[in-house]
Amino acid sequence: xxxxxxxxxxxxxxxxxxxxxxxxxxxxxxxxxxxxxxxxxxxxxxxxxxxxxxxxxxxxxxxxxxxxxxxxxxxxxxxxxxxxxxxxxxxxxxxxxxxxxxxxxxxxxxxxxxxxxxxxxxxxxxxxxxxxxxxxxxxxxxxxxxxxxxxxxxxxxxxxxxxxxxxxxxxxxxxxxxxxxxxxxxxxxxxxxxxxxxxxxxxxxxxxxxxxxxxxxxxxxxxxxxxxxxxxxxxxxxxxxxxxxxxxxxxxxxxxxxxxxxxxxxxxxxxxxxxxxxxxxxxxxxxxxxxxxxxxxxxxxxxxxxxxxxxxxxxxxxxxxxxxxxxxxxxxxxxxxxxxxxxxxxxxxxxxxxxxxxxxxxxxxxxxxxxxxxxxxxxxxxxxxxxxxxxxxxxxxxxxxxxxxxxxxxxxxxxxxxxxxxxxxxxxxxxxxxxxxxxxxxxxxxxxxxxxxxxxxxxxxxxxxxxxxxxxxxxxxxxxxxx
Amino acid sequence: xxxxxxxxxxxxxxxxxxxxxxxxxxxxxxxxxxxxxxxxxxxxxxxxxxxxxxxxxxxxxxxxxxxxxxxxxxxxxxxxxxxxxxxxxxxxxxxxxxxxxxxxxxxxxxxxxxxxxxxxxxxxxxxxxxxxxxxxxxxxxxxxxxxxxxxxxxxxxxxxxxxxxxxxxxxxxxxxxxxxxxxxxxxxxxxxxxxxxxxxxxxxxxxxxxxxxxxxxxxxxxxxxxxxxxxxxxxxxxxxxxxxxxxxxxxxxxxxxxxxxxxxxxxxxxxxxxxxxxxxxxxxxxxxxxxxxxxxxxxxxxxxxxxxxxxxxxxxxxxxxxxxxxxxxxxxxxxxxxxxxxxxxxxxxxxxxxxxxxxxxxxxxxxxxxxxxxxxxxxxxxxxxxxxxxxxxxxxxxxxxxxxxxxxxxxxxxxxxxxxxxxxxxxxxxxxxxxxxxxxxxxxxxxxxxxxxxxxxxxxxxxxxxxxxxxxxxxxxxxxxxx
Numbered sequence: 001x002x003x004x005x006x007x008x009x010x011x012x013x014x015x016x017x018x019x020x021x022x023x024x025x026x027x028x029x030x031x032x033x034x035x036x037x038x039x040x041x042x043x044x045x046x047x048x049x050x051x052x053x054x055x056x057x058x059x060x061x062x063x064x065x066x067x068x069x070x071x072x073x074x075x076x077x078x079x080x081x082x083x084x085x086x087x088x089x090x091x092x093x094x095x096x097x098x099x100x101x102x103x104x105x106x107x108x109x110x111x112x113x114x115x116x117x118x119x120x121x122x123x124x125x126x127x128x129x130x131x132x133x134x135x136x137x138x139x140x141x142x143x144x145x146x147x148x149x150x151x152x153x154x155x156x157x158x159x160x161x162x163x164x165x166x167x168x169x170x171x172x173x174x175x176x177x178x179x180x181x182x183x184x185x186x187x188x189x190x191x192x193x194x195x196x197x198x199x200x201x202x203x204x205x206x207x208x209x210x211x212x213x214x215x216x217x218x219x220x221x222x223x224x225x226x227x228x229x230x231x232x233x234x235x236x237x238x239x240x241x242x243x244x245x246x247x248x249x250x251x252x253x254x255x256x257x258x259x260x261x262x263x264x265x266x267x268x269x270x271x272x273x274x275x276x277x278x279x280x281x282x283x284x285x286x287x288x289x290x291x292x293x294x295x296x297x298x299x300x301x302x303x304x305x306x307x308x309x310x311x312x313x314x315x316x317x318x319x320x321x322x323x324x325x326x327x328x329x330x331x332x333x334x335x336x337x338x339x340x341x342x343x344x345x346x347x348x349x350x351x352x353x354x355x356x357x358x359x360x361x362x363x364x365x366x367x368x369x370x371x372x373x374x375x376x377x378x379x380x381x382x383x384x385x386x387x388x389x390x391x392x393x394x395x396x397x398x399x400x401x402x403x404x405x406x407x408x409x410x411x412x413x414x415x416x417x418x419x420x421x422x423x424x425x426x427x428x429x430x431x432x433x434x435x436x437x438x439x440x441x442x443x444x445x446x447x448x449x450x451x452x453x454x455x456x457x458x459x460x461x462x463x464x465x466x467x468x469x470x471x472x473x474x475x476x477x478x479x480x481x482x483x
Numbered sequence: 484x485x486x487x488x489x490x491x492x493x494x495x496x497x498x499x500x501x502x503x504x505x506x507x508x509x510x511x512x513x514x515x516x517x518x519x520x521x522x523x524x525x526x527x528x529x530x531x532x533x534x535x536x537x538x539x540x541x542x543x544x545x546x547x548x549x550x551x552x553x554x555x556x557x558x559x560x561x562x563x564x565x566x567x568x569x570x571x572x573x574x575x576x577x578x579x580x581x582x583x584x585x586x587x588x589x590x591x592x593x594x595x596x597x598x599x600x601x602x603x604x605x606x607x608x609x610x611x612x613x614x615x616x617x618x619x620x621x622x623x624x625x626x627x628x629x630x631x632x633x634x635x636x637x638x639x640x641x642x643x644x645x646x647x648x649x650x651x652x653x654x655x656x657x658x659x660x661x662x663x664x665x666x667x668x669x670x671x672x673x674x675x676x677x678x679x680x681x682x683x684x685x686x687x688x689x690x691x692x693x694x695x696x697x698x699x700x701x702x703x704x705x706x707x708x709x710x711x712x713x714x715x716x717x718x719x720x721x722x723x724x725x726x727x728x729x730x731x732x733x734x735x736x737x738x739x740x741x742x743x744x745x746x747x748x749x750x751x752x753x754x755x756x757x758x759x760x761x762x763x764x765x766x767x768x769x770x771x772x773x774x775x776x777x778x779x780x781x782x783x784x785x786x787x788x789x790x791x792x793x794x795x796x797x798x799x800x801x802x803x804x805x806x807x808x809x810x811x812x813x814x815x816x817x818x819x820x821x822x823x824x825x826x827x828x829x830x831x832x833x834x835x836x837x838x839x840x841x842x843x844x845x846x847x848x849x850x851x852x853x854x855x856x857x858x859x860x861x862x863x864x865x866x867x868x869x870x871x872x873x874x875x876x877x878x879x880x881x882x883x884x885x886x887x888x889x890x891x892x893x894x895x896x897x898x899x900x901x902x903x904x905x906x907x908x909x910x911x912x913x914x915x916x917x918x919x920x921x922x923x924x925x926x927x928x929x930x931x932x933x934x935x936x937x938x939x940x941x942x943x944x945x946x947x948x949x950x951x952x953x954x955x956x957x958x959x960x961x962x963x964x965x966x
Contacts, residue, residue, distance in 0.1 A: 066820050070676050077675050077743070079861045174673065180821035182665075182673030189672075190657065190665030192560050193553050193841040260559070320827060323806055330825075337549050338663035338838035341828035342813075344803060345821060355821035358676035363858075370853040375846075378562045 048081035049365050052112030052143075054088040054134055055124030056096060059148060059175070062354030063122065064098050067361075078362045086112050088125075109134045113141050120364045122357065123147040128155050135160060139169045144368065144376075146360040148175030148353055154249035158262035161379040170367055170376030172360035177250040178203055180352030181345040183331050185359065187257050189375055194335025196258040199297040200481065201331035202324050203250045205347040206241035207273050207293040209233045211312070212325040215281050215290055221274060233327055243272035244293065244310045251295040251310055254331070258297065259306060260382050267386040271311035280399060280474055283428060283445050287397075289314040290322045294479060305387040314397050314478040320344075332481070390454030395425065395478040398460070400444045401432060401470040409444065409468050416466070420459040422451045441470070447478065531564035532848050535595030535626075537571040537617055538607030539579060542631060542658070545837030546605065547581050550844075561845045569595050571608075592617045596624050603847045605840065606630040611638050618643060622652045627851065627859075629843040631658030631836055637732035641745035644862040653850055653859030655843035660733040661686055661812050663835030664828040668842065670740050670816065672858055677818025679741040682780040683964065684814035685807050686733045688830040689724035690756050690776040692716045694795070695808040698764050698773055704757060716810055726755035727776065727793045734778040734793055737814070741780065742789060743865050750869040754794035763882060763957055766911060766928050770880075772797040773805045777962060788870040797880050797961040803827075815964070873937030878908065878961040881943070883927045884915060884953040892927065892951050899949070903942040905934045924953070930961065 051067070053060060067074070067084060075081055087100055088109040109130065112118055121138040123145055125131050131152045138145045139160070147153070153160065153176050164171040174184040178201075187196070202208050210224045217224070225242070228234035240246040248270045252263050273293050284291050292315045298307040315322045320342055324330040329347025334340050346352035367374035402409045410427065417424060428445040448456070456475075464471050534550075536543060550557070550567060558564055570583055571592040592613065595601055604621040606628055608614050614635045621628045622643070630636070636643065636659050647654040657667040661684075670679070685691050693707045700707070708725070711717035723729040731753045735746055756776050767774050775798045781790040798805045803825055807813040812830025817823050829835035850857035885892045893910065900907060911928040931939070939958075947954050 062820075066676055070678065070820070073678060074676050076865075077671075077861060080856065180674075180818075181824060182669045185673045186665045186669065188560075189846060190668045190842040191663075191838060192845050193549050193557050193838055195553065195556060318806070320803060320806055323801070323803055335663075335838065337545075337553070337834045337841075339829045339832075339835055341664060341826070343824070343826060345824035349822075351820045352822055355674060355676055355818065358820075359673040362675050363672060366853075366856040366858060369856050370849075373563065373849040373852050375849060375858070378560060382559075 046081065048083040049119045049368065050085040050117045051082055051120050051122060051361065052086050052088070052115065052118040053084055053122045053124070054109045054112055055126065056087055056089045056098070057124065057126065058350045059353045059357065060124040061096070061098055062350035063124065063357045064100070066351070066354045066358055074358070074362070078365065080362075080365050082361075082365060085118055086115060088112055090125075110137070113137050113143065118143065119368055120361065121145045122361065123149060124357070126151075128152050132156055135171070136163060139163050139167050139171065142167065142169055144170045144172070144364045144371070144374075146172045146357055146364055148173070148357055150176040150246070150249040150253060154252045154265055157253065157256055158264075158379075161256070161377060164376070165379060168371050170364065170371065170374040172364055172376050173253065174360045175353050175356035177253050178329050178331055178343070179205070179345065179347040179349060180355040181329060181331065181343045181347065182356070182359065183254070183333075183343050184257060185363070185375075186343065187254070187333065188377060191333065191335055191338055191341070194337045195299070197299055197334040197336060199254050199258055199295070199331060199333050200321070200479065201295050201329065202292050202321060203295055203329050203331060203347060204241055204244075204247040204293055205327035205329060206234045206238060207244075207247070208324065208329070209327050210242075211273060211276065211291055211293065214276065214278065215285075218278055218281070220278055221276055242274055244270040247293060247295050248310045251297060251308065254295070255297045255306065255308055256379070257377055258333075259299065259384055260379055261306070261384045262379070263308070263386065267308065269309040269311070269389040273312050275474065276312050277474065279433065279443055280397075280476065282433075283397070283399065283443070284314055286428070287314075287426075287447065288317050289478070290317060291315070291476065292321060292324070294321075296479065299384075300387065303385075303387070305385045307387045307392050309389065309392065312476060314476050316480075319481060388454075390452065390457065392453050393450050395450045395480065396448040396456060397474075397476045397478055398446045398448065399474040400446075400463075401441050401473070402444050402468065404431065404440045404442045406468060412466050412468055413444075413446065413463055416459050416462045417446070417448070419462075420451075420455045422455060422459060423449045425449050444469075529564065531566040532602045532851065533568040533600045534565060534603050534605060534844065535569050535571070535598065535601040536567055536605045536607070537592045537595055538609065539570055539572045539581070540607065540609065541833045542836045542840065543607040544579070544581055545833035546607065546840045547583070549834070549837045549841055557841070557845070561848065563845075563848050565844075565848060568601055569598060571595055573608075593620070596620050596626065601626065602851055603844065604628045605844065606632060607840070609634075611635050615639055618654070619646060622646050622650050622654065625650065625652055627653045627655070627847045627854070627857075629655045629658075629840055629847055631656070631840055633659040633729070633732040633736060637735045637748055640736065640739055641747075641862075644739070644860060647859070648862060651854055653847065653854065653857040655847055655859050656736065657843045658836050658839035660736050661814055661826070662688070662828065662830040662832060663838040664812060664814065664826045664830065665839070665842065666737070666814050666816075666826050667740060668846070668858075669826065670737070671860060674816065674818055674821055674824070677820045678782070680782055680817040680819060682737050682741055682778070682814060682816050683804070683962065684778050684812065685775050685804060686778055686812050686814060686830060687724055687727075687730040687776055688810035688812060689717045689721060690727075690730070691807065691812070692810050693725070694756060694759065694774055694776065697759065697761065698768075701761055701764070703761055704759055725757055727753040730776060730778050731793045734780060734791065737778070738780045738789065738791055739862070740860055741816075742782065742867055743862055744789075744867045745862070746791070746869065750791065752792040752794070752872045756795050758957065759795050760957065762916065762926055763880075763959065765916075766880070766882065766926070767797055769911070770797075770909075770930065771800050772961070773800060774798070774959065775804060775807070777804075779962065782867075783870065786870070787867060789867045790870045790875050792872065792875065795959060797959050799963075802964060871937075873935065873940065875936050876933050878933045878963065879931040879939060880957075880959045880961055881929045881931065882957040883929075884924050884956070885927050885951065887914065887923045887925045889951055895949050895951055896927075896929070896946055899942050899945045900929070900931070902945075903934075903938040905938060905942060906932045908932050927952075
């Protein structure tokens with residue numbers, strides 16, 4: 001396709017000047033003079049696009065290796081040439097798995113931003129201080145950024161997207177969420193016509209690995225965690241994976257993207273998997289469920305409010321998400337046009353994450369020639385309220401620990417639940433298997449029909465005040481995926 | 484981002500001329516004069532991009548309705564304006580579900596191609612004759628095309644992609660495969676750095692609906708088909724869905740895309756679901772499997788050949804694909820970098836397919852300003868051989884029907900299998916439940932370790948020649964998804 005401009009100036013000198021100006025444009029355009037018109041034709045340039053890679057940790061190494069190993073394939077598919085020009089690392093003297101020419105390496109990420117030849121910046125240094133400076137200064141310098149930094153986006157996302165929009169310089173972040181799963185590009189592009197009704201998913205591989213092995217082996221949380229650490233599927237400090245905050249960071253990113261709305265982390269309700277027990281898995285199994293650490297984002301059209309929460313939940317065995325095991329992730333997106341879709345894959349790891357980063361790099365390379373029409377995220381102005389947790393409604397599983405042979409307990413609990421209009425769907429009572437024989441307690445399980453969390457919370461406080469049961473019952477939401 | 488050109492001509496007159504030329508460029512660029520430099524800044528144009536929609540059947544109606552209903556959302560997300568300018572239909576007088584101004588409607592698709600205002604053509608007329616003419620003439624006229632026409636691409640894909648590349652005009656086809664599932668854009672963009680090792684999937688909703696209800700209700704193929712037709716999930720003439728060719732068309736498209744290679748339909752091995760029986764489902768269930776109509780595309784690195792086949796197969800119950808039920812589709816893609824990914828969603832239907840078409844329309848709108856760097860498919864030159872079916876290797880399930888009380892049958896079969904070096908993994912023998920009591924036969928089932936189809940085919944012929952069993956045993960591949 002040609003872009004054709006009428007040349008207003010009729011002097012030959014001026015025509016030549018225009019010709020030269022256009023030809024100077026970095027080889028992006030070829031042009032043809034036809035009488036008084038000049039036709040601009042974008043053409044594939046032989047000059048490779050220059051990439052600046054900041055960070056050579058696990059994912060950075062995966063990106064560099066893949067850019068080298070699958071170079072020919074990538075250039076053939078993308079129809080563009082590229083080269084990594086500079087790599088910024090923290091410690092230039094460290095021995096590494098990849099061979100990189102010493103003159104390409106710098107210890108200062110500013111060298112990438114300041115290099116006029118570098119077209120695209122890839123931020124894989126992690127953290128929220130240097131990474132924040134790098135991303136903002138790159139955007140200000142007009143260089144598109146590819147990042148996989150979920151903590152950065154969860155903390156500074158609204159600000160960075162605003163800066164990106166102001167500068168007209170795109171920011172790509174496929175790798176920040178779901179590892180190799182193309183959830184970000186799918187939400188941005190393929191599913192673009194959909195009002196997103198809900199997003200529900202398993203987006204923390206470590207906690208899913210732990211829950212999967214608790215289920216399969218019937219072991220405790222602690223022993224499953226130790227096993228995951230021994231196998232390298234949980235870090236020495238697994239806090240953010242286990243307490244739900246890693247998943248929460250990703251949930252924020254998905255919510256910002258799906259609803260175009262800025263959200264701050266304190267609005268989100270987060271529970272981790274630390275309190276899930278083997279007993280809960282036994283009951284879940286008996287009732288046709290499994291337990292998964294779920295992110296749930298749901299738009300309520302009636303109030304135009306967003307339900308947003310992270311917690312271990314009961315998932316029906318026949319639902320696909322119940323069958324996502326080990327370190328795998330899966331994200332279910334329900335749109336008003338497309339209906340239900342699910343995206344499944346490896347949610348972390350060197351190569352899967354590198355695959356996502358490189359998908360973004362190619363998008364950035366293509367978009368480079370038409371930044372105004374880029375495929376990155378355009379935050380559109382819509383501010384949604386986050387629904388108070390107390391108003392969210394789901395069915396529940398509640399497991400109380402009660403001394404056996406104590407009479408009247410079920411009656412007391414049922415009376416309080418009835419007072420708050422919470423109806424019981426089923427009850428189970430069995431000896432608590434972890435007890436010694438001296439001090440026998442019973443697990444007393446109630447499943448409850450859908451009710452407001454605010455009501456249940458108050459009821460549970462009142463039940464605790466009765467004094468007939470151990471404090472802190474196990475409470476899990478039961479996800480139905482219907483509404 | 485700014486593109487900055489040094490102005491070579493120093494005369495004020497020439498500067499003004501350049502300024503005007505640039506400003507004339509259809510509103511795509513704004514520009515700033517800074518001394519002897521001119522800075523071009525692409526800017527959002529107020530002129531809506533004009534769409535020409537050919538075909539107002541089920542999907543066309545869904546596309547038109549969604550373009551209207553979610554107009555505001557789409558423009559906000561895409562940061563571009565659009566309008567449907569003309570709609571071509573076969574019969575202009577037909578009453579329709581959607582209200583379209585009469586002056587927008589034409590009975591001749593040529594009016595879309597010939598209208599200089601129309602920027603993008605959406606081909607949803609189906610078939611391979613008019614659609615072929617429409618797509619080729621649109622590409623030749625420099626208008627990008629969005630199509631959902633799988634038959635057209637399976638038959639003329641290589642030629643159309645070649646034309647698209649020659650003309651530098653992209654052809655988008657997300658809706659041709661997997662309905663609303665963003666498999667095409669994911670393969671093209673997000674997963675672009677991956678050597679695709681395999682693609683395996685359920686990509687025909689009708690046959691999956693039939694197999695799912697055979698499994699759940701234990702009914703015969705015929706009664707499941709009748710039920711599907713009554714519920715509107717199978718057409719009056721369901722031939723292409725049932726005999727596997729609809730899935731084969733989609734498989735060809737996926738293979739062309741994943742491997743950049745032209746493939747002609749006659750190279751593919753296709754079996755339908757007509758011969759799947761309730762007895763096979765019973766055995767599958769007993770052995771921990773279900774039966775799915777699978778598309779399998781696998782690259783063999785050692786010979787650089789492509790295994791490509793469509794057939795009902797045994798799928799392990801715990802695999803996610805085994806849990807894809809009803810009209811849903813799912814496609815598993817294994818890449819050398821990303822590992823295993825699965826994409827799940829509605830594989831057909833008005834709105835899900837419209838969602839895919841509109842995802843492509845937005846891509847086409849963005850790419851319109853930089854066609855040379857478009858995100859559509861770039862067929863790269865690589866010609867892969869299709870592996871002869873006889874050389875493909877999987878484990879097998881074979882069910883023979885043998886007269887009961889006939890002695891020596893197992894021995895005879897085992898002897899022939901051993902002769903061809905095919906080893907038996909397990910055997911089952913039970914009375915055939917569909918028999919009347921007069922004429923009792925036994926189902927004699929063998930599962931076989933992985934072997935070449937060529938060997939098994941020869942062995943089965945030799946077993947048939949022994950005359951002790953009914954001809955035409957039921958033969959299904961067992962998919963392991965490992966290699």
